[in-house]
Amino acid sequence: MNIDDRDFMTADLVPRHDRIDLEQVWKRIDDEVSLFVARTPKSAERFQEAKESMVNGTANIWCNHWRMPDPRNDDFLLPHLWYWDRAKNQRCWDADGNEYVDYFYADGPTLWGHAPDDEVTRGIAEAVRSESFGCLVPNEEAVLATRLLQEMIDLKYWFMTLSASDANRNAISIARIVTGRRKVLSPNFGYMGAPEEGMYWKPQPNLPPVTRWPHYLPGHADPAVKIAEFNDLDSVEAALRDRDVAVFVTEPVMTDGGFVVPRPGYFEGVRELCDRYGTLLLIDETHTLASTPRGMFTELDLKGDMWTTGKPIAGGIPCGVLGMSEAVGDAYAAKVNDLSVPGGAGVLSFLGQGTTMAANPLAVRALRLALEHYYTDETYGRMVGAMDHLVRGMRGVIERRQVDFSITQTGARMHLNFVPTDSYTCLDAVRSIGLGGYHEYFNLFALNRGFVVMPWENMILTSPYTTEDDNDRFVAMFDECVGNLLGE
Template identity: 35%
Template sequence: MSKSGICESAVAIFAANERRRFIESNPKSVALAERAKANLFNGVPMHWMSDWSMPTPLFVQHAKAARFTDVDDHEYIDFCLGDTGTMFGHSPVPIARAIAEQANKGLTTMLPGEDAVVCGELLAQRFGLPFWQVTATATDANRNVLRWARAITRRNTLLVFDGCYHGTVDDVMVRCRDGKTVHRSGLVGQAYDMTQYSRSIPFNDIQALEAALAQCDVCALMCEPAMTNIGMVLPDPGFMHKCRELTLKYGSLLIVDETHTISTGIGGCTQLWDLQPDFFVVGKPIAGGVPCAVFGFTEQVALAMTDAQENVRKDSGGHGHSGMGTTLSANALAMRCMRANLEEVMTQAAYDYMLPLAAGLAQGLRYLFKQHRLDWSVAELGARCEFQFCATPPRNGAEAEAAFHDSLQIALHLYLINRGILITPFHNMTLCSPQTSHMDLDRLIGELDGALTALLAIPGARVAST
């Protein structure tokens, strides 16, 4: 039996109807998908773009604010927003203006401009860490931070939480199974054993956390303040402060990745909960949708980084190569957009609007599930909320994964897409932007109500949940 309380055979009938509707309603997307197969692997420019709930990829024509239009001229309310990449809406006016202004001033030169200086000042003021570096993606930022952590501590092992998400850093592609660290399933072309220098433990498990750190071989704990990619998992009260306490006790660094959790507030969970990390990472939304990420660090860490560089130079007998870089990092366009985003878009006023809106959505979802007699839970984190097919919010990645009902999720997503609403794929997460309206929330809840009404009307749809 599924925890969702919905019978698989009913889901199959419901999903088949929605797939037919999508194919009939999107002839141009279907045609483009077929044409794309000739030159794009799986018919898409990045393979995971074919993993959505649609039977064929949906092709976008243009996007603005909290909406986008596909090539068949259907308009959608967007609660995905590039999975946080466009958290403040598609093409905010200050970002569009910054792109236009920079377009004729040079896009990348491998040299800094004044925008870089201003961005450093703004980041320090906002997040409370004095020193910053800029990369193209949060994956790059996390890779760089991990190298620094290993160099500073002269330890090799990285500690992560089971079900974590830190981009495509190789070292985090591990899971915890029966108390042992194993490779994440589905990895392609994995050539070496990552469990040699990566360790995975359950989230919210203080005993496992201390046991892992007490081996005194952990360079850093890399974590999200709340897990967001395996289904939202919130920290127990005091858990994140215990992470700080125990990493200090055992000589490990604390890396806080807020690429998703920046939805919590203008300074993220780091400021809201006073987490005091050694390194802080944020990616996707920091430049208003232009590829860019940053990592900040303390003065003590900066001094240790300088010492580590000097030690490497002495050991190698020359300048060498740090293993960190990419020539497009901190390019002029990204820095201009980041400055505009920090000054004019990613503001306190934006959060003051987004946060209560998302809280209202979460409340509406809870009421809806109660009306349909479904034991589903709703988790909230700032402008973000998510519904899960279990009665009690999960406390770790394994519990969140156990609540998955993939076919049901896919069917519900497709129903919403067929009616002009997009939520984050691969789980049931929504994000409210400064451009999202109360009417948009009503539409989402109303359409989801329609989906559940139709699904539960199928004979035998409802089963006892487990």
């Protein structure tokens, strides 16, 4: 079967295991919800206060994920959010004083530890005291920071933004200017942050892509968006053949909705197809930058025309970066500076691109310091070493208990799959999350025993502060969790 023939609407996304009784698992989940409520009375109080001024009690919509959807009744599983008081290195403490080891790190920004006592934190604190922010004048230190980015990723020109979402939004806009085309291609079930072009998916083969999130009017179609299947070069070619796609935006390993690893030769094929049909290739490393200090762009020799990231790039200070090849940068400059191009108005053409707070002195300082001190073999050696240790322990549990689970690891980031193997299609990857009982139980079981993991899939990160002792305790927790799932 062609990968593109797979139908999400009719697919059963809940993995089945002979030895796991999901009805019993849901009873255990209800027990974990009760335990959470008993452990977090102060968070419950804060939640009531917070709801007076914020929808669902949070100023960051993503935080709602902590409450997790309950598929049995279309409500949240947890009755309230939990609130943190403080965090240091790999640990955090909630409003009730419960201590946790963080294996989530806000999905990346705090990957280097919470408020670590190091050169980066000290340099940022110094900048806060001495610099003015958002001053909208070019900054000398940006030269140093962008030279370091050049050393890290083999691309010539760099822009800064306030987030990875913004980096992707600007990359799409630049690709449209350079190619004169409007359409954007992305892999099915991919995620590129907030740009609207990334909100589409293909739930059914042979139907046009539609939006999949409630805030983007579900079911709405946009002719400027195309979707291909990751690892399926035929579907990429079908999308590019009309020569109307400006840019193909993709992660090197798909990480938003389970992990999908690239098959050998896939990216070589993508590069060849992009060249043949005049489409730019944008590699989004917002997540995979946790894998190696020079990104998978370098590691897998991906030869993208553009590269974006955000989250951990500036040591936790909000910042995104966008790199582009010399050819793309020169073509962009030529177009926006050319008064004869329709719609081009010289310098005014830059209005409406970027945001006025981008490359503010605080972000530039943080970026420069983070690139100097964190994106090193030494720091990654510690993070990845900790992850290797954790993965060995968890794989040991999986083997000993002979359960059909698996782990996909990319450096200091991994995904626990509630299926036996790595995934090569997005449908398999979504199934690997184990929504429908496994994921919910694992997540709540971990939280109630003092371990923070990502609440919407089973993604786990290690920082330079993660210790073998933390990992051993995590593995013991995982062992007990798997035993409970098996009813042993």
